[in-house]
Amino acid sequence: MSKSIFFVYLSKINKINSIYNLQSTIENHQLQRGSVMNIAENMEIEKVAATIREPVTDSLATIRNMVSACIQCGTCTGSCPNAFAMDLTPRQLWYNVLMGEKEAIFHSRTFFLCSVCYCCTLRCPRGLPLTDTMSALKQMAAKENLAPYKKNIRFYKSFMESVRRHGRVREMEFMTLYFLSMKNPFIPIQFVPLGIKLLGKGKVSFEIPSKGSGVLESIFRKVEALERG
Numbered sequence: 001m002s003k004s005i006f007f008v009y010l011s012k013i014n015k016i017n018s019i020y021n022l023q024s025t026i027e028n029h030q031l032q033r034g035s036v037m038n039i040a041e042n043m044e045i046e047k048v049a050a051t052i053r054e055p056v057t058d059s060l061a062t063i064r065n066m067v068s069a070c071i072q073c074g075t076c077t078g079s080c081p082n083a084f085a086m087d088l089t090p091r092q093l094w095y096n097v098l099m100g101e102k103e104a105i106f107h108s109r110t111f112f113l114c115s116v117c118y119c120c121t122l123r124c125p126r127g128l129p130l131t132d133t134m135s136a137l138k139q140m141a142a143k144e145n146l147a148p149y150k151k152n153i154r155f156y157k158s159f160m161e162s163v164r165r166h167g168r169v170r171e172m173e174f175m176t177l178y179f180l181s182m183k184n185p186f187i188p189i190q191f192v193p194l195g196i197k198l199l200g201k202g203k204v205s206f207e208i209p210s211k212g213s214g215v216l217e218s219i220f221r222k223v224e225a226l227e228r229g
Contacts, residue, residue, distance in 0.1 A: 059140065060100055066133045069126045070094045076120035076130055086110040090120060090130065097133075106146050111137040154181040164220050165212030171198075173209040 076090040077083050083090065088108045096104045105111075114134040121131045141149045142156075158178035162169045179188045198204045 059144075060097060060102060060105075063133055063136050063140070064097055064100070066136065067094045067097055067128055067130070069128060070098065071126060073125060075123050075125060079119040079123045080114075081117060081119065082113045082115055086113055094130075094133075105137065106141060107148060109148075112141075112149060112152055114138075151182070154178060157181070164216055165210070165214065167213070167215040170207050171204040172207045176209055 072091055072095060074089075074091045076094070077092075080086075080090050086093075086109065088096070088104075088110045090110065093105065093108065093110045096108075111134045114131070116131055116135070118131050121129060124130055142153045145153065155178055158174055158181055159169060161177055162174040165173075175191075195204070
């Protein structure tokens with residue numbers, strides 16, 4: 001009888017130990033799971049914190065500061081001789097600059113149609129440097145080599161390269177540099193009729209591109225140094 005009681009107690013003790021071990025296993029699993037979740041949460045928090053700590057670079061900040069006092073009166077639009085050809089009026093352009101709408105700004109052709117007449121600057125009731133702001137947008141588009149303005153940018157650079165070499169533009173060389181920079185053999189074909197007319201009237205002559213005398217080289221280098229700051 002005593003033996004049977006002993007085995008009963010022994011089996012109960014084994015069951016209690018099994019339950020205790022099972023509970024310990026579950027608790028350890030929960031702790032491990034909780035620690036993994038805590039690690040994941042901490043990593044996510046670190047990512048967010050790192051994002052917050054990173055300085056926000058706003059390429060339009062300097063340009064926005066130039067027109068931050070704009071009151072949207074529309075005097076610039078009324079003064080601009082090219083406003084009729086612009087998809088965004090100057091007033092609308094400044095609004096987009098103030099709102100940071102970079103896509104709208106650089107899908108517009110407004111600032112590239114600016115002829116730098118300074119009418120808007122002279123008549124602005126707030127005395128804002130609007131013409132300089134237009135120029136700053138042109139420079140930004142050129143530096144970032146934005147797709148809508150590649151033709152304009154390469155045209156301008158080819159023109160300035162010819163002036164840099166010879167002190168004046170050489171039309172044949174200028175157009176040759178431009179067509180080469182476009183890397184599209186079909187573009188020159190479009191200008192063949194015009195080229196024949198200009199040659200027939202003696203407006204352009206055949207000139208082989210050359211390095212030139214570089215009479216303005218020192219001036220160009222000085223300007224480049226000033227632009228680099």
